[in-house]
Amino acid sequence: MTDLSVRALTAGYGKAPVLDRLDLDIPSGRLTAVLGPSGCGKTTLLRCVAGFLRPADGTVTVAGRIVAGPGRHVPPERRAVGIVAQEGALFPHLTVARNVGFGLTSLPRAERAPRVEAMLELVGLAGLGSRMPHELSGGQQQRVALARALAPRPSVVLLDEPFNALDTALRGDLRDDVRAALAATGSTGVLVTHDQEEALSWADHIAVLRQGRVAQHGSPQELYAEPVDPWVASFLGDAVLLPGRHEGGRVLTALGAHPLTPGSDSRLTVGTAVLRPEQLQLCSAEAAPVRGSVTRVRFHGHDALVAVALADGTTVRVRHPGPVSVVPGDETGLRVQGAAALRATAADPPGAAGGPTKKSTDRPPRAGLPTG
Numbered sequence: 001m002t003d004l005s006v007r008a009l010t011a012g013y014g015k016a017p018v019l020d021r022l023d024l025d026i027p028s029g030r031l032t033a034v035l036g037p038s039g040c041g042k043t044t045l046l047r048c049v050a051g052f053l054r055p056a057d058g059t060v061t062v063a064g065r066i067v068a069g070p071g072r073h074v075p076p077e078r079r080a081v082g083i084v085a086q087e088g089a090l091f092p093h094l095t096v097a098r099n100v101g102f103g104l105t106s107l108p109r110a111e112r113a114p115r116v117e118a119m120l121e122l123v124g125l126a127g128l129g130s131r132m133p134h135e136l137s138g139g140q141q142q143r144v145a146l147a148r149a150l151a152p153r154p155s156v157v158l159l160d161e162p163f164n165a166l167d168t169a170l171r172g173d174l175r176d177d178v179r180a181a182l183a184a185t186g187s188t189g190v191l192v193t194h195d196q197e198e199a200l201s202w203a204d205h206i207a208v209l210r211q212g213r214v215a216q217h218g219s220p221q222e223l224y225a226e227p228v229d230p231w232v233a234s235f236l237g238d239a240v241l242l243p244g245r246h247e248g249g250r251v252l253t254a255l256g257a258h259p260l261t262p263g264s265d266s267r268l269t270v271g272t273a274v275l276r277p278e279q280l281q282l283c284s285a286e287a288a289p290v291r292g293s294v295t296r297v298r299f300h301g302h303d304a305l306v307a308v309a310l311a312d313g314t315t316v317r318v319r320h321p322g323p324v325s326v327v328p329g330d331e332t333g334l335r336v337q338g339a340a341a342l343r344a345t346a347a348d349p350p351g352a353a354g355g356p357t358k359k360s361t362d363r364p365p366r367a368g369l370p371t372g
């Protein structure tokens with residue numbers, strides 16, 4: 001079942017559309033992250049769903065009702081869509097309780113105060129209804145914004161990068177609490193973000209946007225293990241991309257022979273093999289099937305990323321748990337665990353990877369990694 005469905009949505013601000021016949025189904029009662037590089041159209045999509053922007057073409061359906069389509073534009077307040085903006089956007093002259101109760105005009109007066117109190121309790125702010133927004137911390141303001149969005153029992157809650165302005169420690173806690181509040185109300189949540197880690201760790205479902213279209217959608221696990229192409233692989237976490245050849249159910253790369261992931265197209269004979277740096281292990285050079293020379297070590301606390309140049313000049317990156325004893329210049333052996341996905345190398349549409357983009361944060365796929 002789906003609470004939000006978008007079909008062939010085309011929208012933008014000038015001649016060239018930002019969203020280009022975009023299709024997307026958001027599963028009901030789940031949390032979906034809409035993830036993509038800056039400028040790919042995430043906020044534009046959200047604005048079309050919320051009703052702040054009229055699409056040029058296509059439809060938006062919320063809880064089975066078309067709210068935007070040819071000749072149809074339901075105003076934002078009648079769409080059953082709640083919104084949590086980047087920085088709360090609370091009404092500064094209203095108390096917390098009046099902010100939360102703002103959308104409850106259709107509720108009988110006697111039921112409003114209990115509903116506001118229940119929402120404040122849900123977001124961990126019971127008893128703070130009489131405060132003014134400026135008397136709250138940034139995290140508390142975001143909680144109020146969530147309570148306000150949930151109060152009218154919307155079909156869908158849109159969260160537009162709501163954790164961005166908060167420091168790292170607070171972000172983690174608030175994310176967990178927002179997740180719990182959405183789950184407790186059975187809400188369908190849509191989080192717009194460009195933070196891959198946030199999407200992977202927070203969402204049940206991810207839709208990756210690239211240049212106004214959905215490049216891939218599915219569970220975080222599916223997308224990480226079976227990215228549809230090298231661009232999605234690189235965008236969603238670190239990837240080791242190597243020329244690969246399919247032979248008898250295995251992929252042959254400069255790192256050896258690897259089983260093919262179940263989602264790989266077995267008819268593809270050559271392409272780009274996708275591995276993750278945590279699948280690679282350092283080992284002693286003597287007995288190793290593959291050897292290389294360490295060119296860089298980056299220590300991150302919980303793990304270290306080690307760049308290793310292979311004999312053919314390709315550089316690959318290894319994620320090693322905890323501290324690591326090798327230093328640049330050392331010879332090391334490499335082992336690979338698990339399966340590799342094999343994807344068509346030219347799967348990207350023209351300009352999608354490394355080509356001109358409206359903003360420049362699209363990360364191109366890399367075959368191996370640069371040294372230094």
Ligand SMILES: Nc1ncnc2c1ncn2[C@@H]1O[C@H](COP(=O)(O)OP(=O)(O)OP(=O)(O)O)[C@@H](O)[C@H]1O
Nearest residue numbers: 013018036037038039040041042043044045194358
């Ligand atoms: N009001 C506007 N008028 C004209 N162009 C706009 C407007 N808003 C956004 N754009 C352009 O539309 C494109 C998509 O913008 P959008 O805000 O949807 O991207 P985004 O994926 O949300 O990016 P970010 O992650 O940086 O917020 C960008 O090229 C942007 O410059």
